Amino acid sequence: MRILLVEDDSQLAESLTEALVVQRYIVDSVRDGESAWNRTQVFVYDLILMDVTLPKLDGIRLCERLRDRGCSSPVLMLTARDTSLDKVIGLDAGADAYMVKPFNLQELLAQIRALLRRGQSGTSPILRWGDLSLDPCSYEVMYGRSPIRLTSKEFALLEALLRHGKRVLSRAAMIEQVWTWQESPEEDTIKTYIKNLRAKLKTAGAPRDLIETVHGIGYRLKRLD
The missing domain is CATH 3.40.50.2300 (Response regulator)
Incomplete structure (x- = not known):
């Protein structure tokens, strides 16, 4: 937030x-x-x-x-x-x-x-994508029954991806939603956060490709079957 x-x-x-x-x-x-x-x-x-x-x-x-x-x-x-x-x-x-x-x-x-x-009254604050859930109020992230500990930037990044759902989250939108206006992350910095986030999700039991790369544009969550 x-x-x-x-x-x-x-x-x-x-x-x-x-x-x-x-x-x-x-x-x-x-x-x-x-x-x-x-x-x-x-x-x-x-x-x-x-x-x-x-x-x-x-x-x-x-x-x-x-x-x-x-x-x-x-x-x-x-x-x-x-x-x-x-x-x-x-x-x-x-x-x-x-x-x-x-x-x-x-x-x-x-x-x-x-x-x-x-x-947020009147709406459920918990964001879900298959077995993945994120609560913006309590800062709890779960994959199935496995809790996932994230840094503040990783949490904000995952929240942004969940709010976009199947839509592609562009790098520009990612910077706007995750980083403050005083910060100016390089593309390699974004890639590092995505890599770390994927690793933590995989450790919790999520598919390796839960976060998909859309080359030249940005990232999105893998479509649910």
Whole structure:
């Protein structure tokens, strides 16, 4: 799942990014409201985590603009101002939740999980392809009854392949969905991740060719019989 972090405090932004990546989220981090707005025009985010006090475009106006333009991604606002009026203003602007700095990291992560679950309500979050299953909420991957331990990038890559099903996942789409915009992986890097993912799937009992290479285009899951 992809999160946009909008925080102008570089130290806090770095620590939050590190904590979120450990939880296997893909994190794009920007320092001001205008940059955040520009990122939302390129990517669809599963959640936006933003400070209220931001350069160029503050969090309240950013949230209002996002909602006015039809953005439905959950928004969690962070602020140092702990008054009822501030919370009302943030929620009225379209935020889904509000946390006051300094906050407990585990409480923040729990709030993020709750917002992501809410956004998935009414649909089964578990992705399946034959005996392969992936739960985006619990980060559990199984082949039959065999659990598969994946790195965050491997997990995101497999999730993207499952969401595409029999359609080919191009290398460009793979980079957009798995890597952050600050990263620019080489083709050999992608091949290495695919190779490692295939090896872990095979160890769990999956066919060697579960992930097929479509030469010159990208990758897809092998069609089910």
